[in-house]
Amino acid sequence: MTGGPSRDPVLYSEVVERVRASDTDVVLNLTAGMGGDLVLGGVETPLPVNPDQTDLAGATERLEHVRALRPEICTIDCGTMNFAEGDYVMTNTPSILREMARQVRELGVRPEIEVFDTGHLVFAKQLLAEGLIDEPALIQLCLGIPYGAPDDPATLLALVQNLPPGCIFTAFSIGRMQLPYVAMSVLAGGNVRVGLEDNIWLERGVKATNGDLFARAVTILEAMNVRVLGAAETREKLALNGHGG
Amino acid sequence: MTGGPSRDPVLYSEVVERVRASDTDVVLNLTAGMGGDLVLGGVETPLPVNPDQTDLAGATERLEHVRALRPEICTIDCGTMNFAEGDYVMTNTPSILREMARQVRELGVRPEIEVFDTGHLVFAKQLLAEGLIDEPALIQLCLGIPYGAPDDPATLLALVQNLPPGCIFTAFSIGRMQLPYVAMSVLAGGNVRVGLEDNIWLERGVKATNGDLFARAVTILEAMNVRVLGAAETREKLALNGHGG
Amino acid sequence: MTGGPSRDPVLYSEVVERVRASDTDVVLNLTAGMGGDLVLGGVETPLPVNPDQTDLAGATERLEHVRALRPEICTIDCGTMNFAEGDYVMTNTPSILREMARQVRELGVRPEIEVFDTGHLVFAKQLLAEGLIDEPALIQLCLGIPYGAPDDPATLLALVQNLPPGCIFTAFSIGRMQLPYVAMSVLAGGNVRVGLEDNIWLERGVKATNGDLFARAVTILEAMNVRVLGAAETREKLALNGHGG
Amino acid sequence: MTGGPSRDPVLYSEVVERVRASDTDVVLNLTAGMGGDLVLGGVETPLPVNPDQTDLAGATERLEHVRALRPEICTIDCGTMNFAEGDYVMTNTPSILREMARQVRELGVRPEIEVFDTGHLVFAKQLLAEGLIDEPALIQLCLGIPYGAPDDPATLLALVQNLPPGCIFTAFSIGRMQLPYVAMSVLAGGNVRVGLEDNIWLERGVKATNGDLFARAVTILEAMNVRVLGAAETREKLALNGHGG
Numbered sequence: 001m002t003g004g005p006s007r008d009p010v011l012y013s014e015v016v017e018r019v020r021a022s023d024t025d026v027v028l029n030l031t032a033g034m035g036g037d038l039v040l041g042g043v044e045t046p047l048p049v050n051p052d053q054t055d056l057a058g059a060t061e062r063l064e065h066v067r068a069l070r071p072e073i074c075t076i077d078c079g080t081m082n083f084a085e086g087d088y089v090m091t092n093t094p095s096i097l098r099e100m101a102r103q104v105r106e107l108g109v110r111p112e113i114e115v116f117d118t119g120h121l122v123f124a125k126q127l128l129a130e131g132l133i134d135e136p137a138l139i140q141l142c143l144g145i146p147y148g149a150p151d152d153p154a155t156l157l158a159l160v161q162n163l164p165p166g167c168i169f170t171a172f173s174i175g176r177m178q179l180p181y182v183a184m185s186v187l188a189g190g191n192v193r194v195g196l197e198d199n200i201w202l203e204r205g206v207k208a209t210n211g212d213l214f215a216r217a218v219t220i221l222e223a224m225n226v227r228v229l230g231a232a233e234t235r236e237k238l239a240l241n242g243h244g245g
Numbered sequence: 246m247t248g249g250p251s252r253d254p255v256l257y258s259e260v261v262e263r264v265r266a267s268d269t270d271v272v273l274n275l276t277a278g279m280g281g282d283l284v285l286g287g288v289e290t291p292l293p294v295n296p297d298q299t300d301l302a303g304a305t306e307r308l309e310h311v312r313a314l315r316p317e318i319c320t321i322d323c324g325t326m327n328f329a330e331g332d333y334v335m336t337n338t339p340s341i342l343r344e345m346a347r348q349v350r351e352l353g354v355r356p357e358i359e360v361f362d363t364g365h366l367v368f369a370k371q372l373l374a375e376g377l378i379d380e381p382a383l384i385q386l387c388l389g390i391p392y393g394a395p396d397d398p399a400t401l402l403a404l405v406q407n408l409p410p411g412c413i414f415t416a417f418s419i420g421r422m423q424l425p426y427v428a429m430s431v432l433a434g435g436n437v438r439v440g441l442e443d444n445i446w447l448e449r450g451v452k453a454t455n456g457d458l459f460a461r462a463v464t465i466l467e468a469m470n471v472r473v474l475g476a477a478e479t480r481e482k483l484a485l486n487g488h489g490g
Numbered sequence: 491m492t493g494g495p496s497r498d499p500v501l502y503s504e505v506v507e508r509v510r511a512s513d514t515d516v517v518l519n520l521t522a523g524m525g526g527d528l529v530l531g532g533v534e535t536p537l538p539v540n541p542d543q544t545d546l547a548g549a550t551e552r553l554e555h556v557r558a559l560r561p562e563i564c565t566i567d568c569g570t571m572n573f574a575e576g577d578y579v580m581t582n583t584p585s586i587l588r589e590m591a592r593q594v595r596e597l598g599v600r601p602e603i604e605v606f607d608t609g610h611l612v613f614a615k616q617l618l619a620e621g622l623i624d625e626p627a628l629i630q631l632c633l634g635i636p637y638g639a640p641d642d643p644a645t646l647l648a649l650v651q652n653l654p655p656g657c658i659f660t661a662f663s664i665g666r667m668q669l670p671y672v673a674m675s676v677l678a679g680g681n682v683r684v685g686l687e688d689n690i691w692l693e694r695g696v697k698a699t700n701g702d703l704f705a706r707a708v709t710i711l712e713a714m715n716v717r718v719l720g721a722a723e724t725r726e727k728l729a730l731n732g733h734g735g
Numbered sequence: 736m737t738g739g740p741s742r743d744p745v746l747y748s749e750v751v752e753r754v755r756a757s758d759t760d761v762v763l764n765l766t767a768g769m770g771g772d773l774v775l776g777g778v779e780t781p782l783p784v785n786p787d788q789t790d791l792a793g794a795t796e797r798l799e800h801v802r803a804l805r806p807e808i809c810t811i812d813c814g815t816m817n818f819a820e821g822d823y824v825m826t827n828t829p830s831i832l833r834e835m836a837r838q839v840r841e842l843g844v845r846p847e848i849e850v851f852d853t854g855h856l857v858f859a860k861q862l863l864a865e866g867l868i869d870e871p872a873l874i875q876l877c878l879g880i881p882y883g884a885p886d887d888p889a890t891l892l893a894l895v896q897n898l899p900p901g902c903i904f905t906a907f908s909i910g911r912m913q914l915p916y917v918a919m920s921v922l923a924g925g926n927v928r929v930g931l932e933d934n935i936w937l938e939r940g941v942k943a944t945n946g947d948l949f950a951r952a953v954t955i956l957e958a959m960n961v962r963v964l965g966a967a968e969t970r971e972k973l974a975l976n977g978h979g980g
Contacts, residue, residue, distance in 0.1 A: 040336070043344045044303035049292065058289035079392060080327045081364060085339045091285070094330045094392070099288045117362040118400055119326060119392040126391075146371075147324060147339070147364040150407060153892055153923060155363055158403040161651065161889075162395060180959045183918030188888060203960050219958040223951050224915045225938050398647055398678060406896065425714045428673030433643060448715050464713040468706050469670045470693050530826070533834045534793035537784065548779035569882060571854060572815045575829045581775070584820045584882070589778045607852040608890055609816060609882040616881075636861075637814060637829070637854040640897060645853055648893040652885060 007034035007057070012065040025231040027240065029073035029112060032100065035062035036077060040087040056091060059099035066109055072240045073138065076100055076111045078127075079120035082147045090116075094123065101132040110240055112138045116148035118159060125164050137167040138238060140193065143181070144173035151177050153184070160188050168238060174198040182217045186226055192217055252279035252302070254310040261314045270476040272485065274318035274357060277345065280307035281322060285332040301336060304344035311354055317485045318383065321345055321356045323372075324365035327392045335361075339368065346377040355485055357383045361393035363404060370409050382412040383483060385438065388426070389418035396422050398429070405433050413483060419443040427462045431471055437462055497524030497547070499555040506559045515721040517730065519563035519602060522590065525552035526567060530577040546581060549589035556599055562730045563628065566590055566601045568617075569610035572637045580606075584613065591622040600730055602628045606638035608649060615654050627657040628728060630683065633671070634663035641667050643674070650678050658728060664688040672707045676716055682707055742769035742792070747800040760966040762975065764808035764847060767835065770797035771812060775822040791826060794834035801844055807975045808873065811835055811846045813862075814855035817882045825851075829858065836867040845975055847873045851883035853894060860899050872902040873973060875928065878916070879908035886912050888919070895923050903973060909933040917952045921961055927952055 002011070012030060019028060035057030039050040049056075066074045078097060083090035104111045111133060113124045121141075127133045141159050144151035149159065151173035163169055170193050171185040172178065178199035182192050194213040202208035202216065221228055229237065247256070257275060264273060280302030284295040294301075311319045323342060328335035349356045356378060358369045366386075372378045386404050389396035394404065396418035408414055415438050416430040417423065423444035427437050439458040447453035447461065466473055474482065492501070502520060509518060525547030529540040539546075556564045568587060573580040582590075594601045601623060603614045611631075617623045631649050634641035639649065641663035653659055660683050661675040662668065668689035672682050684703040692698035692706065711718055719727065737746065747765060754763060770792030774785040784791075801809045813832060818825040827835075839846045846868060848859045856876075862868045876894050879886035884894065886908035898904055905928050906920040907913065913934035917927050929948040937943035937951065956963055964972065 040301070040338055040341075042303075043340050044305060046301040046303060046336070046338075046341065047294065047299070049294075054292070056285070056291040058287075058291060060289060080325060080334050081362075082325045082337075082339055082368065087338050087340050089325050089334070089336060089338060091291075091334060092327075093285055093291075093332050093334060094327055095288045095332050096285075096291065117326075117364045118394045119362045122395050123327065123392045147368045149363045150367050152403075152407065153888060154403040154406050157888055157892065158397075158399040161399050162397065176960065180918070180922055180961075183915070183955070183959065184922050187915055187919050187922070216958050220918070220955055223954040223958070224918065225911065226915070398643060402643055402647065421715065425673070425677055425716070428670070428710070428714065429677050432670055432674050432677070461713050465673070465710055468709040468713070469673065470666065471670070530791070530828055530830075532793075533830050534795060536791040536793060536826075536828075536831065537789070539782070539784075544782070546775070546781040548777075548781060550779060570815060570817045570824050571852075572827075572829055572858065577828050577830050579815050579824070579826060579828060581781070581824060582817075583775055583781075583822050583824060584817055585775075585778045585822050586781065607816075607854045608884045609852045612885050613817065613882045637858045639853045640857050642893075642897065644893040644896050648887075648889040651889050652887065 005034060007055075007062065007065060009065040009068045012069055016069045016071065027073065027231055027234050027238070028071040029075070030066055030069065030071040032062055032066055032074045032104075033077045033114070036091045038089045038091040040089070042087060046087075050087065053088075059096050059103060062096075063100060063103050063107075066104065067107060070107065071109060072235070073110045073112050073238070074104060075114050075140070076104065077114045077116070078124050079116060081116055081120075083116075084146065097123065098127065098130070098132060101127050105132065105134065108241060110134070110138060110238065112140050114140045114142055115159070116142045116145060118149060118155075118162065121159060121162055125162075128164055134239075135166060136239060137164055139163060139167050139169040141169060141171035141185075141190070143171060144175070144177055151181065151184075156184065156188055160190070172198060176201065178213070179216055179220065182220045183224065186221065186224070192221065250279060252300075252307065252310060254313050257310040257314055261316065272318065272476055272479050272483070273316040274320070275311055275314065275316040277307055277311055277319045277349075278322045278359070281336045283334040283336040285334070287332060291332070295332065298333075304341050304348060307341075308345060308348050308352075311349065312352060315352060316354060317480070318355045318357050318483070319349060320359050320385070321349065322359045322361070323369050324361060326361055326365075328361075329391065342368065343372065343375070343377060346372050350377065350379065353486060355379070355383060355483065357385050359385045359387055360404070361387045361390060363394060363400075363407065366404060366407055370407075373409055379484075380411060381484060382409055384408060384412050384414040386414060386416035386430075386435070388416060389420065389422055396426065396429075401429065401433055405435070417443060421446065423458070424461055424465070427465045428469065431466065431469070437466065495524060497545075497552065497555060499558045502555040502559055506561070517563065517721055517724050517728070518561040519565065520556055520559065520561040522552055522556055522564045522594075523567045523604070526581045526586075528579040528581040530579070532577060536577070540577065543578075549586050549593060552586075553590060553593050553597075556594065557597060560597065561599060562725070563600045563602050563728070564594060565604050565630070566594065567604045567606070568614050569606060571606055571610075573606075574636060587613065588617065588620070588622060591617050595622060595624060598731060600624070600628060600728065602630050604630045604632055605649070606632045606635060608639060608645075608652065611649060611652055615652075618654055624729075625656060626729060627654055629653060629657050629659040631659060631661035631675075631680070633661060634665070634667055641671065641674075646674065646678055650680070662688060666691065668703070669706055669710065672710045673714065676711065676714070682711065740769060742790075742797065742800060744800040744803045747804055751804045751806065762808065762966055762969050762973070763806040764810070765801055765804065765806040767797055767801055767809045767839075768812045768849070771826045773824040773826040775824070777822060781822070785822065788823075794831050794838060797831075798835060798838050798842075801839065802842060805842065806844060807970070808845045808847050808973070809839060810849050810875070811839065812849045812851070813859050814851060816851055816855075818851075819881060832858065833862065833865070833867060836862050840867065840869065843976060845869070845873060845973065847875050849875045849877055850894070851877045851880060853884060853890075853897065856894060856897055860897075863899055869974075870901060871974060872899055874898060874902050874904040876904060876906035876920075876925070878906060879910070879912055886916065886919075891919065891923055895925070907933060911936065911939075913948070914951055914955070917955045918959065921956065921959070927956065 039053035284298035529543035
């Protein structure tokens with residue numbers, strides 16, 4: 001562990017090998033979000049870009065660890081937006097997204113399309129229409145992240161109503177709305193995502209572990225009489241090929 | 246007329262002077278959208294940026310024509326997004342937007358906040374909360390532009406429900422949905438925008454003029470028994486100071 | 491003309507014969523809403539019912555004029571509700587609605603299902619599921635009538651999202667919202683209804699004729715570049731058999 | 736216990752006295768829904784009404800037990816509708832509702848306004864506008880009951896957006912959707928209702944007690960980090976006078 005974000009294939013490999021060597025069967029999903037970090041030079045001189053903080057890689061380079069490790073799923077952040085404050089732009093142009101989708105498909109990996117605002121979903125449907133994503137599409141609605149789509153129910157429903165027919169989706173929110181969104185996503189017809197990437201608190205003043213958050217999600221779902229699928233059923237539902245196992 | 250987009254203050258001045266010299270009283274609203282054009286170097290080598298197509302200016306430089314001409318209103322494109330295809334990014338970071346809002350306020354010009362997706366509206370409310378925009382905020386919901394918010398009614402309503410209290414808004418869509426959106430915006434509680442910037446067709450196969458589109462909008466509104474305001478009433482409603490007259 | 495509501499087949503026959511004898515080709519749609527009028531005896535003694543104002547007829551009797559005149563379409567008010575004030579109840583129980591739907595289908599007449607609130611639509615789908623209505627269902631969303639569904643866009647969209655797949659629908663509102671709803675219905679994917687039954691004003695202070703209201707609707711639609719169908723195209727779209735022609 | 740529904744004040748008194756004599760502090764809320772049962776005579780002869788199954792009482796008579804027992808809250812079913820199948824109509828006309836609201840207010844009891852469809856909410860707001868209900872209004876959105884409003888999220892949101900400003904509301908659904916709606920109501924900004932009146936199953940094949948359902952609701956809410964109020968805090972929030980304690 002380096003404590004920082006990275007797209008070094010060696011680090012990914014180390015983690016993936018440990019997961020695969022373990023007795024726990026999980027569906028393996030690697031981010032391909034790294035390499036889309038653009039930081040401009042400042043308010044009055046946006047160019048040249050800030051060289052220390054910018055990490056903008058080409059499509060092939062961004063997928064190096066996916067190519068090496070062949071997870072069952074990898075993410076594709078389906079657009080460009082202001083993400084947090086300052087001079088930072090999360091940058092994924094139509095050109096690079098098309099090429100990443102093409103390569104991911106060729107690798108036999110299923111893409112999880114990350115949608116941070118309603119326009120990202122428009123582009124996701126464009127990728128589907130162009131045959132660059134196989135059906136059923138796996139779509140992650142990422143809500144409550146500044147400055148993407150807010151997590152109010154009306155915005156969520158507008159997104160859900162615009163989903164491509166037959167897709168499989170999850171909606172999540174961040175921070176203190178992560179756990180309520182376990183229920184919200186299911187009530188809107190979706191699946192569930194929790195974990196430290198989006199929220200570090202179990203409750204006010206209590207730091208969480210991934211295990212804690214997962215247990216809470218299961219508690220909410222089972223109390224609502226919603227059944228939680230294991231890895232094998234999930235593979236079948238998501239049309240995964242299992243080479244990540 | 247050069248036939249291309251520009252942020253040359255001399256060209257803006259020429260147009261503004263003709264408008265001010267005319268007998269027609271209109272509310273003057275100048276774009277400040279120029280200078281946010283980033284074109285990456287390509288799918289495999291995003292950096293360095295494409296120098297010929299990129300026009301990324303600092304906050305002060307982007308407002309030069311506004312400073313010189315003091316229109317009643319100028320636009321602020323309230324976010325960053327993939328706009329159209331290829332390697333292009335419409336780029337307006339939180340940092341530059343805060344500085345542009347600050348300068349526009351100092352100039353005594355009213356900003357029209359252009360919102361192309363739901364996250365842009367979240368940031369607009371952040372600017373309001375920070376006191377960088379005066380109330381009532383003027384908000385333009387720009388729909389149907391790839392790859393921003395689609396123009397289906399549910400997405401529009403989600404945006405409208407997230408508007409800051411007391412703001413004055415307009416919603417428009419582009420292309421063949423521009424004229425239907427004249428009615429849609431009013432039905433959602435908003436005002437109306439038409440013009441060649443968003444749509445060049447009056448009907449299938451018939452090119453429009455701005456006058457044609459305006460006349461059509463008036464026809465729709467008056468047939469619905471909606472009253473159209475003139476320039477003086479509009480100034481009062483939008484809390485304009487009139488120095489653009 | 492008697493000036494009052496009636497379900498006397500003789501009166502209906504007189505009107506229908508004049509229409510059929512005319513040179514104007516229209517789709518003929520007769521109400522079957524009469525005979526569902528229940529007026530209770532009062533606040534402290536609801537029973538016995540008010541005998542002078544109550545007109546509650548059986549299913550067969552309510553369809554007498556439809557049986558005699560065989561219009562292309564007849565209405566079925568798909569539920570029970572407080573309609574206006576006082577002790578009045580618009581009364582159409584599940585039992586009588588099933589029998590009316592059965593008889594209308596047997597007559598070869600297409601029913602226009604009038605939905606005044608979201609629960610009426612639930613029952614309409616129940617009739618469809620039971621095979622008592624042929625597809626595509628013709629559904630009229632009747633909004634803004636106290637005390638049925640209000641005509642705000644969110645309520646309309648909730649209804650539209652709950653429509654049975656493949657149905658053909660219209661949404662209308664009453665009074666001063668009738669003309670704006672010409673656009674609203676089309677924007678929500680529906681067709682258009684105007685006329686003196688729902689609104690008697692062309693504009694503030696100006697009484698309308700049916701012709702006036704129809705002309706206004708056409709003006710709105712054509713200005714939005716929406717095409718208006720004639721009687722023949724309408725017959726095809728609504729799967730009518732034309733025996734009303 | 737008689738095993739049947741009743742509006743006999745003696746039976747209500749017996750229950751209320753036991754509750755008040757117990758050590759458990761609860762907010763007491765009595766139904767005033769009895770006495771609105773109209774059953775028509777049949778499909779071909781709707782009148783006279785079915786005398787055995789009809790129980791249609793006047794406003795004063797329907798509130799006899801409320802007058803005698805002065806609970807903190809009593810319900811008012813805010814409209815008329817087909818409720819379940821057959822010839823049955825749940826009957827509450829505008830006239831009788833106004834008189835019931837007037838009497839409940841005079842008794843110093845807080846009304847819980849039961850809304851079964853969007854039009855009932857329109858009438859609830861009418862009662863508020865006429866001063867017949869004190870603010871903050873307590874509104875119960877009753878969903879999923881045939882043939883009232885369905886419990887899909889879009890219909891719920893349409894209702895929530897139409898609530899009167901400042902009201903306190905709960906939304907519930909019935910049967911297998913009761914427990915998921917514990918989360919749904921809170922996510923929409925409301926409070927929670929569970930109990931055997933609306934659902935008799937804890938999970939598939941397992942009959943519930945009120946205690947079971949309550950415990951499940953608490954489990955869901957606490958796992959979402961939502962705090963559950965006790966009787967004293969509830970009294971303060973709902974502006975109750977506590978004479979039911």
